[in-house]
Amino acid sequence: MGKEYGVDLDALDQVVKELNQVLKDMGGPKDKAKNQTFLPDGALGKGFEERDRMHNAHNQMKDYIEQNIVGLIESMIDDFGKKSKQTKDHYEDAEHENTMK
Template sequence: MASKEYGVDLDALDQLVKELNQVLKDMGGPKDKAKNQTYLADGALGKGFDERDKMHKAHNDMKDFIQQQIVDKIEGLIHDFGDKSKKTKEHYEDAEHDNKFK
């Protein structure tokens, strides 16, 4: 039976980590917009009627949902995948280094 060797492209893993870090950096724009650029002034919808309060609350609830349930979770997922990819690359590098000295 022939021996099969498997290889891991460490440069590709390194590139993946760099690109994921750039995505995280770029996520600052949507995160900032979700947090700071969707402001609805208190009197922007008028005053003195029940629907105004409901609409203002709905706006704030949606703003929080976008920031916390969408943007933050996507950012966390990318960060987690990037960390795991970096650790995988480091483990392969360590194994490659150890095999050279055996």
């Protein structure tokens, strides 16, 4: 007789819940990256080349952090959460079908 494997649906459900909470919590860092790192135009002075380069570098880094770091992590967590939920749902459906037979 072959080995039987089981899937803990409650554990999968918990993973989905925790990933959704992580996504919810990601709003804080995303908000900080987007709205709380503002550098006013005159904060570094006016009328010299370095000021423009620093201001532009700040804006580029702010956008990079928001989109390529926080956004990428958020997207990965969301994708994993959706796939985990889909997996759980498929196992649940299969388990239900087996009990109906």
